[in-house]
Amino acid sequence: MNPATTALRAGWTRGRIELRQSFTNGADLFAHFLWPGLMVATMFFIRDMSFGTSGLLLGTLALPSILGMNVATGMISMSQQLTADREDGTLLRAKATPHGMPAYLIGKVISVSGSLLADLVIFLVPGMLIVEGLRIGPGTWPTLGWVLVLGLVATLPLGAVLGSAFASARAQGLIQLPYLALIGISGIFYPITALPEWLQWIAQVFPIYWMGLGMRSALLPDSAATVEIGESWRHLETVSVLGVWAVLGLLVAPVVLRRMARGESGSTVAARRERALQRVQ
Amino acid sequence: MTTDEKVVLEVDGLRMRYGSVDVLHDVTFQARHGEVLALLGPNGAGKTTTIEILEGFRTRSQGQVKVLGTDPEHGDERWRARLGVVLQSWRDHGKWRVGEFLAHLGTYYAAYATPRIQRPWNADELIKTVGLTEHAGKKLRTLSGGQRRRLDVAIGLVGRPELLFLDEPTSSFDPQARQMLHDLVRRLVGTGETTVLLTTHDLAEAEKLADRILVLNGGRIIADGTVGDLAQRIAGQDEVRWLRGGQRFVERTTDSTAFARELFARYGDDIQELEVHRASLEQTYLSLVHQAESTLEVTR
Structure with a gap:
């Protein structure tokens, strides 16, 4: 094996092992089913409500939107795992190992997107049984595929940046608030056109809205586009906005990650643990 | 072997300053190939700072440092593969299993095997060497303090390092585990391929293991010599x-x-x-x- 492939192979192995671990222990399994379970329950309650005079059912609109939102949660888990791995020294171990950092990152991308994919299936299968009015045609899965991949590329590097910037688990908690607010205005549970226009503009800056829109375009009949901004699926705009976020993330993440990694040493990990223990007491 | 290769560690005029506080003043020493060097000193003497600079985890303020012929601030992956690092405490990879983790880490070193040094160390063999065979299937977070420490040492060795850093290696060891580590270090050094830099505040340990002892106090080296030299100096x-x-x-x-x-x-x-x-x-x-x-x- 030559040095260049070491990182790739080791990263792949790491990702697979971490993925297996996350589906073979109680706490993680619970988390895998909790969120999709809650979302399925939500859809069950709104499945018969209709949106205005459009004749569209809220449940039908929400299923693909939630799917899009769930892709964005990969950003949050990336960020949280990075912080946790910094606190327990996993990242420092990577730093002490040849090719450890790239292998760590590749592994993380594989395990985060792998468990995300599983979570999407856990949500989608029961969801499709509850909700009526979806349109599953030959274009459905390719569209769903590119929205998923582009969404991941747009959000995972961002998650890595957030994980590097917010060092403690406590600071990670603070990220959740604006994230939830953003979900609230991104047209996930209710069409965005019902919101004031200035809020619509804010939502359209961030990836979540576009991932929801992309998923709706994959799973809903074209007639449903009437409740969207501009009464269109706006694929070109979706690709552009998500693309800009992807490029931005891929440019910034390596710089921020490198700077963060440079600061890691045995004593910084120990000092952080000391602070964390003091908070607990 | 050239003279350059014989000196594995070269520290000259090393200074470390945090803000306006000097933690290390003008630290100078060398380690030769195959030597066991103990860095001895009370808490807060600067032992960990020194070792972190040598490991390449910390940027020094001043001075010349060469580790295996390379400045640790510019060490590449090949350089990294020749080092073994055992920090004071590790809690990482809690969900991984002992055998699985060691075998995985070993794969990172395979590309750096040389005709003289076979890399990595076989995981099962290594687990046996540190006495963890019956715990090989356990998750790391379920290990006791002493077991975890043995694993840390095993991880430090998995790449068959030419230079091994041991930061307070036997803290939280029972006498049996301590004996195991001492035997292991002596065996490693016996092969003539590994140089060891260990920090300790356990004098008996330094006396037992080290060819040479550096006493660090208040950021200065106040003594450098064999056990006999030191005894004579007073x-x-x-x-x-x-x-x-x-x-x-x-x-x-x-x-x-x-x-x-x-x-x-x-x-x-x-x-x-x-x-x-x-x-x-x-x-x-x-x-x-x-x-x-x-x-x-x-x-x-």
Whole structure:
């Protein structure tokens, strides 16, 4: 094996092992089913409500939107795992190992997107049984595929940046608030056109809205586009906005990650643990 | 082998400053290939800072540092693969299993095997060497403190390092585990391929393992030498006791042999129950640290 492939192979192995671990222990399994379970329950309650005079059912609109939102949660888990791995020294171990950092990152991308994919299936299968009015045609899965991949590329590097910037688990908690607010205005549970226009503009800056829109375009009949901004699926705009976020993330993440990694040493990990223990007491 | 290769560690005028506080002042020392060097000193002396700079985890303020011929701030992956790092405490990879984790980490080193050094160390063999065979299937977070520490040492060794850093290796070890580590270090050094830099505040450990001891105190190296050198450096350390005319005498001297010779020359058969107590490393160390501290008081 030559040095260049070491990182790739080791990263792949790491990702697979971490993925297996996350589906073979109680706490993680619970988390895998909790969120999709809650979302399925939500859809069950709104499945018969209709949106205005459009004749569209809220449940039908929400299923693909939630799917899009769930892709964005990969950003949050990336960020949280990075912080946790910094606190327990996993990242420092990577730093002490040849090719450890790239292998760590590749592994993380594989395990985060792998468990995300599983979570999407856990949500989608029961969801499709509850909700009526979806349109599953030959274009459905390719569209769903590119929205998923582009969404991941747009959000995972961002998650890595957030994980590097917010060092403690406590600071990670603070990220959740604006994230939830953003979900609230991104047209996930209710069409965005019902919101004031200035809020619509804010939502359209961030990836979540576009991932929801992309998923709706994959799973809903074209007639449903009437409740969207501009009464269109706006694929070109979706690709552009998500693309800009992807490029931005891929440019910034390596710089921020490198700077963060440079600061890691045995004593910084120990000092952080000391602070964390003091908070607990 | 060239002379460059023989010196594995070269530190010259190393300084470390945090804000306006100097943690290390002008630290200079070398380690030769195959040597076990102990960095001994009280807490806060700068041992961990020194070792982190050498590991490439911390940027120094001033001075020249060469580790395996490379400045640690510019060390590449090939350089990294030749080092083994055992930090004071590790809690990482809690969900991984012992055998699985060691085998996985080993794969990172395979590309750096040389005709002389086979990399990595076989995981099962290594687990057996550190006495963890019956725990090989356990998750890391379920290991006891001592078991975890043995694993940390095993991880430090999995790439068959040419230079091994051991930061307080036997803290939280029971006597048995300590013996295991000491044997392991001696065996490693016996192969002639591994140089070891260990920090400790356990004097007996330094005495047992190290070819050479550096005493670090207040960010300065206050002594550098073999155990014998250090003992000799302190004046009045050997203690001579004897009995003459029913009276007990105690005297401290640097040269106990000459002192005893003179004693016999003067009193001959009157001298009874002569005892000579060599300076122990502990006494040597304590008086060194004490000396250094009182000099500092004076210079302040």
